[in-house]
Each structure stands twice: as C-alpha cells, then as structure tokens.
Amino acid sequence: MTAHSIELTVNGRNVSGMAEPRTHLAEFLRGPLGLTGTHLGCEQGVCGACTVLIDGKPQRSCLTFAVSCNGDEIRTVEGFDDDPVMTELREAFSAHHALQCGYCTPGMLVTARDIVTRLGDVDEQTIRRELSGNICRCTGYVGIVAAIRQVTAGKTAVAQSWNFEARTEAVAASVAVEAAPAASTAAPMDFSMSGDGFSVLTQQVMVAAPVDQVWAALGDIRRMAACLPGAAVETVEGDRVTGALTVSFGPIKASFAGEGEVARDDAGRTGTVKGRGRDARGGSSATGEIAYAVRAQGEGTIIDVTVRYKLTGPLAQFGRSALVTDFARRMTETFAANLTAMLTGGETAAPMKAELNLASLIWQVLRDRVRRLFGG
Numbered sequence: 125m126t127a128h129s130i131e132l133t134v135n136g137r138n139v140s141g142m143a144e145p146r147t148h149l150a151e152f153l154r155g156p157l158g159l160t161g162t163h164l165g166c167e168q169g170v171c172g173a174c175t176v177l178i179d180g181k182p183q184r185s186c187l188t189f190a191v192s193c194n195g196d197e198i199r200t201v202e203g204f205d206d207d208p209v210m211t212e213l214r215e216a217f218s219a220h221h222a223l224q225c226g227y228c229t230p231g232m233l234v235t236a237r238d239i240v241t242r243l244g245d246v247d248e249q250t251i252r253r254e255l256s257g258n259i260c261r262c263t264g265y266v267g268i269v270a271a272i273r274q275v276t277a278g279k280t281a282v283a284q285s286w287n288f289e290a291r292t293e294a295v296a297a298s299v300a301v302e303a304a305p306a307a308s309t310a311a312p313m314d315f316s317m318s319g320d321g322f323s324v325l326t327q328q329v330m331v332a333a334p335v336d337q338v339w340a341a342l343g344d345i346r347r348m349a350a351c352l353p354g355a356a357v358e359t360v361e362g363d364r365v366t367g368a369l370t371v372s373f374g375p376i377k378a379s380f381a382g383e384g385e386v387a388r389d390d391a392g393r394t395g396t397v398k399g400r401g402r403d404a405r406g407g408s409s410a411t412g413e414i415a416y417a418v419r420a421q422g423e424g425t426i427i428d429v430t431v432r433y434k435l436t437g438p439l440a441q442f443g444r445s446a447l448v449t450d451f452a453r454r455m456t457e458t459f460a461a462n463l464t465a466m467l468t469g470g471e472t473a474a475p476m477k478a479e480l481n482l483a484s485l486i487w488q489v490l491r492d493r494v495r496r497l498f499g500g
C-alpha cells in the first residue's frame with residue numbers, strides 16, 4: 125500500500141512523516157512520534173482511551189485516519205503541561221482516587237477537560253452523560269465524576285475568561301437499543317479507499333420481492349427514505365431532492381441537512397444518488413454518491429450497491445473501515461428488511477426512528493461479535 129506524506133502540528137510542534145492510508149492517528153502518534161500517552165483499548169471507537177484533541181475537539185484517534193489529519197492541530201495528553209485546567213484535573217483525579225490501572229486515564233482527562241472548558245459548572249448527571257463515550261473498567265466512575273465535578277464547580281466565569289467556548293447546551297444521549305433485523309439480508313461488505321480520498325463500500329443486498337416491484341420502489345425517493353432510520357426527505361423537484369439524516373452517538377449528535385441529485389436508467393436498471401450535507405451544529409460535512417444496480421435472483425432481487433463518501437469534521441473519526449463496514453452492513457440489512465416488509469405488507473424489521481442511533485448500532489455490532497465468538 126502506498127504511504128503518503130503528511131504534516132501536522134502535534135502539541136505545538138510541526139511534525140511530518142509517512143502514513144499508509146489505513147494507518148490510524150493513534151498508531152502514528154504512538155509509533156513514529158513516540159507519544160505513548162495516547163492509549164489503545166478497543167480500537168473500535170467504543171472505549172474512548174485513545175481520545176485526543178483534533179483542532180480543539182475531542183476525537184477518537186483509533187478511528188481517525190492519520191492521512192485525514194494532514195494540516196490539523198493535534199493535542200495529546202502529553203501536550204497539557206502548561207494548561208491550568210488540566211493541572212487542576214490531574215490534582216483532582218489524584219485526590220479523588222479517580223484512577224487505578226490508569227489505562228483509561230489519558231482519554232478520561234482529555235474528555236474531562238473538554239467538559240470543564242466547554243460546559244463550565246454542570247451537574248453530575250451532565251458529567252456522566254458527557255463521559256458516556258469513555259469506559260473505565262476499574263473505578264466505578266464515582267471518583268472520576270467527583271473529580272470533574274470539583275473542577276467544574278463555579279467554573280463558568282473562569283472558563284469564559286480563558287476564552288474557551290462556553291457552550292451550555294447539553295446534548296441528550298439516547299441509549300435505546302433497536303431490534304435487529306430478523307434475518308440477514310446482505311452479503312459481506314468490501315471497504316477500500318479511492319485515490320481521491322473517498323471511502324468506498326460495496327455490497328450486495330438481497331430483497332425478498334420481485335425485481336419489477338423493487339425497481340419501481342427505488343424510484344420513489346420518499347418511500348426509500350422511509351426504509352432508512354434517521355432519513356427524512358423534505359422536497360423533491362424533478363431529479364433534485366433535499367432532506368436530512370440524523371445520527372446520534374452518545375454525546376455526539378449530528379443532523380446533516382443536504383441536497384442531492386437522483387439519476388436512473390430504466391433500460392439498465394441502474395441508478396445514482398449524489399449528495400452533500402452539513403451538520404450546522406457540530407461542523408461535520410459529508411459528500412458522496414450511492415450507485416446501485418438491480419437484477420432478478422430467482423423470485424427475489426439483488427441490489428448491487430456502491431457507496432463513495434468523504435466525511436470531514438468531528439464525525440470523520442467514524443471513517444475507519446472495521447466500524448464503518450459493520451455500521452453500513454447493519455444499515456443495509458435494516459434497509460433491505462424494511463424494503464421487503466414494505467413491498468410484501470409485512471412488519472418492518474426495525475421501528476422507524478427519528479434518528480439513527482450509532483451507540484445502539486455499536487451495541488448491536490458488539491453483541492453480534494460476542495455471539496460469533498461463542499458460536500451463539
């Protein structure tokens with residue numbers, strides 16, 4: 125695989141190096157740069173041990189491609205020596221016995237500092253919700269929460285005088301677990317990176333309905349959106365469509381408002397949807413294209429799907445292959461099961477939600493992996 129030259133600022137120092145397209149930021153920090161304070165736990169985006177600041181925002185370095193950080197400013201746990209908030213947090217963690225083995229601590233401290241500087245004086249419930257993306261297997265969280273609470277107490281005015289963003293709006297974390305589709309309706313998914321920096325997913329989706337019906341249904345963008353949790357179509361004018369996709373992941377919530385163009389070839393039974401969207405609150409942007417081809421398979425239908433996408437901003441951390449392919453596989457299974465149910469008059473496999481809950485999807489992915497591990 126071809127390595128790319130990247131340049132970034134790490135803890136105030138300009139650094140450069142070579143990184144393969146699949147090298148994640150944590151590997152780059154820990155390996156060539158020797159910054160082993162950033163810990164790797166799950167490498168699946170679940171535990172938060174690898175959390176660092178990228179352009180001032182906490183992100184999971186195990187899910188972020190190093191090449192996608194070209195030109196960015198990174199701050200790891202080693203980069204806070206002169207930071208007054210981090211100094212207070214370290215002392216409070218020590219006073220409240222907020223660590224045992226210390227494995228989670230670098231990620232905890234980076235997230236804790238974000239809570240203090242972004243939210244100021246907040247209650248325990250908010251601290252626990254904001255910490256939901258960081259897992260500690262030792263402490264039971266009581267000391268961690270008490271330490272952060274101690275530092276946040278009365279901090280709003282101080283945080284503002286330090287010129288930190290004092291955002292007081294806490295985003296609700298959804299913990300509902302959606303029902304999994306009753307049966308697998310999607311073949312294994314392939315993931316690759318294109319030369320122009322797009323992530324590319326390809327998959328075959330099996331739908332238990334005749335090909336004519338499926339092709340006709342795919343031409344109705346509103347019906348298709350109804351099969352995809354979190355998707356909503358607002359306007360359709362000719363081949364142009366506007367709408368939104370809402371996702372949540374613990375304290376991260378994003379609603380991508382966007383527009384796209386739809387094209388279909390009836391003779392070849394192929395189609396494309398090209399679109400772009402932006403989450404105004406979180407600052408993430410997405411651009412991409414879905415290409416599909418429909419063909420008969422016995423009495424059912426196969427849809428060959430290729431998705432090309434590029435994410436920027438905080439949600440770009442979800443660009444790494446293993447997690448994204450699991451999410452995308454789950455999404456296409458849900459879509460195919462709902463489409464089948466819609467065309468055959470059956471019950472939908474997963475209830476239509478106002479948002480796509482990534483935390484719930486992570487739970488499903490982990491549960492499936494544990495079942496596979498134990499042959500369940």
Ligand code: FES
Nearest residue numbers: 165166167172186
């Ligand atoms: S190592 Fe667990 S979230 Fe990155």
Ligand code: FES
Nearest residue numbers: 224226260261262
């Ligand atoms: S102190 Fe051991 S995992 Fe948190």
